[in-house]
Amino acid sequence: MKTNDLYASGAVRAALGQTLRPGGVTLTRRLLSLADLRPGAVVLDAGCGCGATLALLRGAGVQALGLDVRTDFLCQAHAQGHGVMQADMAALPVATQSLDAVFCECAWNLSTKDQTLTEFFRVLKPGGRLFLTDIFARGIQSNTWPVRCCFAQATDMHTLTEQVVRAGFCLEVLEDHTDLLKKTAADFVFRHGSLHGFWQAVTGDVHLATAACAASAQARPGLFALVARAEKEK
Numbered sequence: 001m002k003t004n005d006l007y008a009s010g011a012v013r014a015a016l017g018q019t020l021r022p023g024g025v026t027l028t029r030r031l032l033s034l035a036d037l038r039p040g041a042v043v044l045d046a047g048c049g050c051g052a053t054l055a056l057l058r059g060a061g062v063q064a065l066g067l068d069v070r071t072d073f074l075c076q077a078h079a080q081g082h083g084v085m086q087a088d089m090a091a092l093p094v095a096t097q098s099l100d101a102v103f104c105e106c107a108w109n110l111s112t113k114d115q116t117l118t119e120f121f122r123v124l125k126p127g128g129r130l131f132l133t134d135i136f137a138r139g140i141q142s143n144t145w146p147v148r149c150c151f152a153q154a155t156d157m158h159t160l161t162e163q164v165v166r167a168g169f170c171l172e173v174l175e176d177h178t179d180l181l182k183k184t185a186a187d188f189v190f191r192h193g194s195l196h197g198f199w200q201a202v203t204g205d206v207h208l209a210t211a212a213c214a215a216s217a218q219a220r221p222g223l224f225a226l227v228a229r230a231e232k233e234k
């Protein structure tokens, strides 16, 4: 196997560029249109990767801060002038009730999910909002994913919205953007001849590629976007 992280593999980077996930800037722009952030608002991008969303947030006039676990991605984001820190999103080195918004795009499924939601809730000001996109499972989840990826801890839409509400959030928007995931999958097929070819390029192993295709067929992944408000006493 060439890498343990799907989003760091050459096959994914070649297809997706700076945004390391399906939906790309199209989906981030959708979130920004829902966010309508005031100039100077303080926003965390949790799992910021190489900083593509930080650039869009800065362009929107907000104070954007990135956080990620990977040094190589953080170096790329820092080289573009973004403020970043290295930490696990399940233990945020951020003051309680200090943020207007948290963005988290295709990174939550990679974390300790309940603990991460608790942390997002803690750091948001009363009425602050969470902008979350990630993979959900439309079928039966499998435990045979051969790489670390957003598919592996995906649950169905009902389970994930219950989790968000249980953490104290009030759900405001829930959208299905599976069409964007399909476009990404089609791009992988065009580049590698088939999804099996894509997974083989990622894993370097024909058997792992077969396992990934089977897991994908079983899980039938989709892509969601969610906005939730942190309801708290002021």
Ligand SMILES: C[S@@+](CC[C@H](N)C(=O)[O-])C[C@H]1O[C@@H](n2cnc3c(N)ncnc32)[C@H](O)[C@@H]1O
Pocket: 007, 018, 019, 020, 021, 046, 047, 048, 049, 050, 051, 052, 053, 067, 068, 069, 070, 073, 087, 088, 089, 090, 104, 105, 106, 107, 110, 111, 112, 150
């Ligand atoms: C699929 S990539 C998405 C990156 C970025 N959000 C984007 O839109 O391009 C997932 C990112 O989450 C980061 N990540 C994974 N687990 C994490 C954790 N527990 N805490 C912080 N970042 C994490 C990875 O290093 C990676 O940069």
